[in-house]
Amino acid sequence: MDREKVTQNKWWKSAVIYQIYPRSFADSNGDGIGDLRGIISKLDYLERLGIDAVWLSPVCKSPQDDNGYDISDYQDIDPMFGTLEDMEELIREAGKRHIRIIMDLVLNHSSDEHRWFQEAKKSRENPYHDYYVWRDGTEGVFPNDMRAAFGGPAWEWVPEVQQYYFHQFSVKQPDLNWENPRLRREIYDMINWWTAKGVGGFRLDVIDQIAKEPDKKITNNGPRLHEFLRELSRETFQKADLVTVGEAWGATIELAKLYSNPDNSELSMVFQFEHIGLDQVEGKEKWDLAPLPFLKLKEVFARWQSGLHGKGWNSLFWNNHDLPRIVSRWGNDGAYRVESAKMLAILLHGLQGTPYIYQGEELGMTNVQYEIEDYRDIETLHLYEERLKKGYSREEVMRSIHARSRDNARTPMQWSDGENGGFTKGTPWIKVNPNYRQINADGQLGDEDSVFSCYKNLIRLRKKYPVFVDGDFQMLLMEDENIFAYTREHEDSRLLVVCNFSGSTVNCPLEEPGASMRLLIGNYREEGPISTLRPYEARMYLSVQREI
Ligand code: GLC
Ligand code: CA
Numbered sequence: 001m002d003r004e005k006v007t008q009n010k011w012w013k014s015a016v017i018y019q020i021y022p023r024s025f026a027d028s029n030g031d032g033i034g035d036l037r038g039i040i041s042k043l044d045y046l047e048r049l050g051i052d053a054v055w056l057s058p059v060c061k062s063p064q065d066d067n068g069y070d071i072s073d074y075q076d077i078d079p080m081f082g083t084l085e086d087m088e089e090l091i092r093e094a095g096k097r098h099i100r101i102i103m104d105l106v107l108n109h110s111s112d113e114h115r116w117f118q119e120a121k122k123s124r125e126n127p128y129h130d131y132y133v134w135r136d137g138t139e140g141v142f143p144n145d146m147r148a149a150f151g152g153p154a155w156e157w158v159p160e161v162q163q164y165y166f167h168q169f170s171v172k173q174p175d176l177n178w179e180n181p182r183l184r185r186e187i188y189d190m191i192n193w194w195t196a197k198g199v200g201g202f203r204l205d206v207i208d209q210i211a212k213e214p215d216k217k218i219t220n221n222g223p224r225l226h227e228f229l230r231e232l233s234r235e236t237f238q239k240a241d242l243v244t245v246g247e248a249w250g251a252t253i254e255l256a257k258l259y260s261n262p263d264n265s266e267l268s269m270v271f272q273f274e275h276i277g278l279d280q281v282e283g284k285e286k287w288d289l290a291p292l293p294f295l296k297l298k299e300v301f302a303r304w305q306s307g308l309h310g311k312g313w314n315s316l317f318w319n320n321h322d323l324p325r326i327v328s329r330w331g332n333d334g335a336y337r338v339e340s341a342k343m344l345a346i347l348l349h350g351l352q353g354t355p356y357i358y359q360g361e362e363l364g365m366t367n368v369q370y371e372i373e374d375y376r377d378i379e380t381l382h383l384y385e386e387r388l389k390k391g392y393s394r395e396e397v398m399r400s401i402h403a404r405s406r407d408n409a410r411t412p413m414q415w416s417d418g419e420n421g422g423f424t425k426g427t428p429w430i431k432v433n434p435n436y437r438q439i440n441a442d443g444q445l446g447d448e449d450s451v452f453s454c455y456k457n458l459i460r461l462r463k464k465y466p467v468f469v470d471g472d473f474q475m476l477l478m479e480d481e482n483i484f485a486y487t488r489e490h491e492d493s494r495l496l497v498v499c500n501f502s503g504s505t506v507n508c509p510l511e512e513p514g515a516s517m518r519l520l521i522g523n524y525r526e527e528g529p530i531s532t533l534r535p536y537e538a539r540m541y542l543s544v545q546r547e548i
Pocket of ligand 1: 205247
């Protein structure tokens with residue numbers, strides 16, 4: 001079978017996507033906040049890394065209550081980030097470098113400062129009233145006991161209409177009512193407007209929550225979710241060659257097959273989190289820290305790899321703007337920072353799916369341990385107050401924050417060892433990680449052994465060998481407590497990936513790869529026998545039989 005057929009000619013299956021959190025990427029005008037012109041100035045860097053597309057966290061107009069995930073105008077750029085012209089220039093300049101721009105669509109809720117909501121709260125008769133989710137009640141008596149993700153009740157009273165509105169996130173993020181066809185039409189028109197501007201795709205924020213039914217306390221996976229998604233896709237995405245990715249915390253493999261059905265009826269791929277939430281106390285919150293159950297991690301990856309093969313498409317990621325830095329979390333950000341960052345990269349990039357690199361991950365950037373005054377994230381700040389009130393000790397709360405705060409991912413990109421890591425000439429909106437003098441892009445670009453070079457090589461390999469895109473998956477040594485090893489096969493090529501997930505030297509019972517296996521990439525200079533894996537050692541081999 002020829003490759004085009006197997007991959008169904010979808011460019012995004014062999015693509016690697018790079019996520020930019022604009023306010024922390026590069027500041028062009030010295031106000032301490034990253035912006036679009038800053039991104040334009042770094043496109044050559046991204047081209048050098050070799051990525052195919054950039055997922056931009058929201059840059060639309062927003063009061064920034066949740067750093068842009070609260071949009072007050074979907075068809076304008078926030079002045080903090082630049083202008084619509086800057087955005088058009090970014091799309092154009094990226095295009096010249098074969099990089100597509102993926103926008104972040106926040107469609108579950110808008111900002112309370114959006115014109116729709118301003119109208120909606122004026123009266124029950126207002127044509128925009130029904131764009132949001134309202135329930136009657138009396139002040140002080142909530143419609144039910146649902147809680148918002150950032151703390152407090154999920155209901156807010158509006159005296160003008162004598163009703164509560166529903167918000168799954170902050171009070172400044174009222175939920176949109178997808179039951180209303182006029183709202184849906186406005187959303188489609190807005191998306192088509194962006195498509196006409198040349199964007200390459202969309203990432204759909206908490207998309208599994210749009211079909212909420214608060215009376216039944218249903219937040220995600222509501223009964224009408226896939227009906228809404230199919231209509232959305234038909235009216236927008238299917239008209240162009242776009243990549244679409246849905247953030248879905250509640251996705252199972254069965255649901256993921258719907259989201260990412262190869263018939264293209266919904267989205268290109270799903271962005272699900274089952275692997276990334278394993279190191280917390282079961283049934284509790286992410287702040288309730290527990291060691292990583294390594295065997296479970298392997299089981300989850302194996303299940304998703306086999307479950308979606310030929311039936312759907314997954315995202316591959318360790319990091320994003322909501323997650324701590326992976327090298328600090330499951331690697332070692334001390335003595336083995338470089339080795340473990342590369343091991344995690346090699347492990348992930350050998351799998352089936354579309355890899356996402358979150359800004360700074362390609363440098364092995366780490367978590368921070370700030371005092372509470374230095375945190376900016378709404379979720380972190382709420383958590384701090386809430387847990388202190390509940391009687392947790394300050395030390396305990398700070399331990400959770402150091403491990404899990406979203407600000408771990410949001411400290412400025414470390415470009416150089418100059419002032420503020422080269423991120424800004426002004427005062428950064430959030431402190432730069434003090435390790436920028438050791439960890440920065442300048443120090444890594446020209447170094448063949450850097451974490452950056454490892455990512456660059458992995459991206460190149462993925463494009464070269466179809467086995468990365470189409471190969472099936474077989475986990476090896478499933479019961480091994482330290483080693484993550486797997487093979488992938490496609491036609492006559494076989495990929496073998498062997499990773500030591502621990503900081504000790506371990507014995508590996510796998511056979512030495514034969515003469516037909518070539519080492520594609522590893523993270524130690526000298527190749528040794530596979531029977532002894534050094535701390536965090538990772539190796540990727542490929543065998544290609546000669547064509548007849
Ligand atoms: C998503 C975003 C997160 C945001 C939330 C509400 O989970 O990734 O950053 O706070 O949705 O929009
Ligand atoms: Ca700026």
